[in-house]
Every structure is written in C-alpha cells, then in structure tokens.
Amino acid sequence: RIAEAMVDASVDLPPLAPKGKLLTITTPDALKYGVADLQADTLEELLTKLKLKGATIVHPKVNWAEKIGRFLTGSIMSSILMSLGGLALLMGLYTGSIVALTIGISCFALFFFGHYVSNLAGYEELILLLLGVILLVIEVAVIPGFGVVGVLGILFILIALVLSSSGLDIPTQWKTRVIGDGLLKVAISVSVTALLMFVFARYFPQTRAGRRLVLETALRSGEGFSTQDAESARYLGMRGIAVTDLRPAGKIVLEGNKLDVISTSGFVSKETEVEVIEVSASRIVVRAVRG
Numbered sequence: 001r002i003a004e005a006m007v008d009a010s011v012d013l014p015p016l017a018p019k020g021k022l023l024t025i026t027t028p029d030a031l032k033y034g035v036a037d038l039q040a041d042t043l044e045e046l047l048t049k050l051k052l053k054g055a056t057i058v059h060p061k062v063n064w065a066e067k068i069g070r071f072l073t074g075s076i077m078s079s080i081l082m083s084l085g086g087l088a089l090l091m092g093l094y095t096g097s098i099v100a101l102t103i104g105i106s107c108f109a110l111f112f113f114g115h116y117v118s119n120l121a122g123y124e125e126l127i128l129l130l131l132g133v134i135l136l137v138i139e140v141a142v143i144p145g146f147g148v149v150g151v152l153g154i155l156f157i158l159i160a161l162v163l164s165s166s167g168l169d170i171p172t173q174w175k176t177r178v179i180g181d182g183l184l185k186v187a188i189s190v191s192v193t194a195l196l197m198f199v200f201a202r203y204f205p206q207t208r209a210g211r212r213l214v215l216e217t218a219l220r221s222g223e224g225f226s227t228q229d230a231e232s233a234r235y236l237g238m239r240g241i242a243v244t245d246l247r248p249a250g251k252i253v254l255e256g257n258k259l260d261v262i263s264t265s266g267f268v269s270k271e272t273e274v275e276v277i278e279v280s281a282s283r284i285v286v287r288a289v290r291g
Contacts, residue, residue: 027039
C-alpha cells in the first residue's frame with residue numbers, strides 16, 4: 001500500500017498520505033515501515049552491511065544494440081518513428097507507392113527493434129506488427145479498394161504500438177494507468193499523422209514533385225505520353241481503359257497512348273472503362289463509366 005500510494009494519488013493511507021496526494025517518504029520512515037531494508041551512504045558500506053566485503057565488483061557495459069535501443073525508445077524519437085511510419089503507410093495506401101510503404105515499414109521496424117532490445121516489447125507485439133504489415137501489403141497489392149483487410153492491418157499495428165509503449169511487467173492494479181499512457185502516446189502520434197496526411201493530400205499534389213509522382217501528364221513522347229497541352233485537351237470527353245488500379249491516381253490507355261490520370265470516383269479497378277471529364281496543364285481527371 002505504501003509503494004502504491006507513492007505513485008497513485010487515489011490511495012487513502014492516513015496519516016502518511018491523505019487521498020488526493022502522492023506519498024513522499026523519508027529514509028527513516030522507509031526503514032520504519034519496511035519499504036527499505038537498510039541505509040548505506042557508499043557502495044563499500046552497503047557491501048559491509050550485506051556481509052559481502054571484499055567481493056569482486058563487475059560493472060556491466062552497455063553494448064551497441066542497447067545504446068541504439070535507448071536512442072530509439074526515447075520519447076522524441078519513438079514519437080517521430082510512429083508518426084513518420086504512419087504517414088508513410090497512409091501515403092502508400094493513398095498512392096499505391098511501394099517506396100512509401102517501405103519507408104513506413106522501416107520506421108515501425110526501427111521502433112519495435114528499439115523496444116525489443118530494451119525489453120519493452122516481446123514476440124507478441126512483433127507478431128501483431130508483422131500481421132498488420134502483411135494485411136496492408138495484401139490490401140495494396142492484391143485486393144482492390146480499401147476494406148476490412150486494410151482496417152484490420154492498421155488495427156493490429158496500433159495495438160502493437162500501444163502494448164510496446166506500455167511495455168512493463170507491472171502489477172495488475174497499475175496496468176490500466178500504464179496502458180492508458182501508452183494509448184495517449186499513440187493517440188498523439190496518430191493525431192500528428194492525420195494532420196500531416198491532411199497537409200500532404202491537400203497541398204502535395206500541387207507541387208512540382210507531387211505532379212511528377214501522382215498526377216504527371218506531360219511526359220516524354222517516346223514513352224507514349226502527350227507533351228502538348230493542346231493535344232491533351234482533345235482527350236476531353238473521350239473514353240479509355242484503366243491499365244492499372246486508380247487509387248485514385250493511376251494509368252489509362254486512350255487512343256494507344258498511356259496517360260497518368262486521377263479518378264473522381266475514388267478507387268477504380270484495372271480494366272474498367274473511364275471517361276475524361278477534365279484536362280488541365282497539371283492533370284487529366286477521369287470518372288468510371290457505369291453500366
């Protein structure tokens with residue numbers, strides 16, 4: 001009860017600590033109430049009282065893996081890895097980019113490596129992470145659209161993050177509070193990721209790099225793309241076939257030319273007929289032809 005009152009203000013322990021205040025205890029009181037067994041001011045005095053005088057003292061050294069683990073499990077670095085990993089995974093799902101997925105997976109791998117080396121995560125968290133990543137890869141590469149498999153993948157990864165952020169073998173009465181701290185840390189990272197994803201989706205496609213990555217329409221004619229805005233304008237109202245999934249960005253074939261487009265119909269599966277409804281200097285917009 002005394003140890004619990006030192007970390008939980010809801011514990012009522014009169015006269016030492018009334019309910020609502022954390023218990024602070026002096027060394028004499030700790031000895032009096034059995035919280036401490038003895039007092040020693042130096043290591044030599046401690047060895048003498050333990051009847052270990054003359055014992056060989058071995059100072060453990062921190063190896064390179066433990067140093068890396070400490071660095072990766074720091075509050076700032078672990079939050080950066082969670083936020084960057086989540087953003088990269090969402091970008092991968094949004095654009096279908098394998099590079100973004102690889103970056104996201106790498107961030108989470110570093111996060112769990114640090115927690116595993118520091119004994120804050122076990123095989124259970126690693127298994128949940130791997131299952132989540134596998135489900136997300138299946139969602140992007142195999143199953144059209146974004147559905148139950150993708151949601152389960154994200155859920156498994158979030159559960160693994162919460163358990164790793166809690167990461168202590170503690171008494172049952174403290175578990176709720178520590179898991180709550182882990183939930184708070186993950187919730188903050190998810191909020192940061194959502195904000196960054198909003199900024200990415202809103203502004204990145206308008207940048208030069210964004211147009212090249214997602215919405216590029218003016219490419220080399222040797223690759224079968226139109227290079228003139230006037231020539232691209234003639235595609236307005238025409239119909240073509242999607243040769244890749246549109247997520248919503250992808251490629252279609254129109255009059256023998258392969259074009260990068262973006263769909264207003266959300267996800268459009270490969271080999272679906274689409275119609276060009278907008279052509280501008282930066283993009284070609286299509287919609288799926290229904291029926």
